[in-house]
Amino acid sequence: LLTISEREIRRHGPGNLFAVCWRHWRVERALARRGIRFRTTDLNTLAAAYAAMSDQEFDAINGLQNWANWRTIPRALSGHVPDRPLRVLDLGSGTGSSTKVLAFYCPAGSRITGIELALPLAQIARRQPYLHRSGLTADVNFSCQGVTERWCEAAGEPVADRSVDLVNASGVVGHHLKVQIVAPVIRELQRVLAPGGVAMLDVGPTLSAAELSEQMSTAGFQGLGRWRSWLLDPTGQLVFRAH
Numbered sequence: 001l002l003t004i005s006e007r008e009i010r011r012h013g014p015g016n017l018f019a020v021c022w023r024h025w026r027v028e029r030a031l032a033r034r035g036i037r038f039r040t041t042d043l044n045t046l047a048a049a050y051a052a053m054s055d056q057e058f059d060a061i062n063g064l065q066n067w068a069n070w071r072t073i074p075r076a077l078s079g080h081v082p083d084r085p086l087r088v089l090d091l092g093s094g095t096g097s098s099t100k101v102l103a104f105y106c107p108a109g110s111r112i113t114g115i116e117l118a119l120p121l122a123q124i125a126r127r128q129p130y131l132h133r134s135g136l137t138a139d140v141n142f143s144c145q146g147v148t149e150r151w152c153e154a155a156g157e158p159v160a161d162r163s164v165d166l167v168n169a170s171g172v173v174g175h176h177l178k179v180q181i182v183a184p185v186i187r188e189l190q191r192v193l194a195p196g197g198v199a200m201l202d203v204g205p206t207l208s209a210a211e212l213s214e215q216m217s218t219a220g221f222q223g224l225g226r227w228r229s230w231l232l233d234p235t236g237q238l239v240f241r242a243h
């Protein structure tokens with residue numbers, strides 16, 4: 001199994017949480033003055049809001065998410081996936097910040113596809129570098145689509161049934177989906193995950209841990225636990241295994 005030590009996690013995560021929060025607060029206020037509101041579960045409003053931001057504005061409002069990703073994702077990964085090249089999907093990949101963490105920590109030779117609704121963000125993500133912790137470039141591409149649609153490869157064909165080892169979601173399932181609209185995501189997890197495959201899904205203001213756990217266990221997934229960026233993190237990711 002892939003194991004990642006807490007020492008390594010602390011060494012690679014971005015520091016200075018105060019500066020990250022301050023920048024986020026300033027930019028969110030500036031966006032609100034321009035009528036741009038991204039805290040919504042309405043897909044059209046959301047796509048328009050993200051599309052109206054500059055790269056720097058998205059990075060600022062996503063700074064806390066990025067800070068948390070470098071802690072939560074490796075903790076959720078460690079001990080749950082095999083230490084061999086993996087096929088990985090990153091739901092709601094934005095400009096690629098969660099994808100960067102996956103590229104860094106997943107075993108060398110892994111192939112990662114980010115799935116993102118907002119084309120401008122997917123275009124930014126496509127231009128970013130993705131490095132494995134060995135320093136080698138990771139194999140990463142992006143499909144521009146909704147996560148509640150059938151998941152597709154970057155070239156457009158559907159992701160093959162039972163072909164995926166790991167599905168990650170950071171800042172999307174518990175931040176933009178509600179219990180009424182998460183069902184298609186769970187159906188796609190059932191379709192694409194190989195037996196024993198793992199889903200690491202964020203919980204948060206729009207979908208609680210209790211709600212997600214109930215939906216996932218009804219769909220036949222085994223819950224492995226919850227991992228957080230720090231002790232009092234109200235969000236974090238739940239990890240599930242497919243039978």
Ligand SMILES: C[S@@+](CC[C@H](N)C(=O)[O-])C[C@H]1O[C@@H](n2cnc3c(N)ncnc32)[C@H](O)[C@@H]1O
Nearest residue numbers: 092093094097098116117146147170171172176
């Ligand atoms: C908070 S950002 C997180 C981005 C990235 N995962 C990260 O951790 O930095 C949420 C992202 O999910 C995307 N998103 C929200 N709803 C979506 C949907 N239904 N389908 C695909 N992407 C979606 C948004 O466009 C945005 O890029």
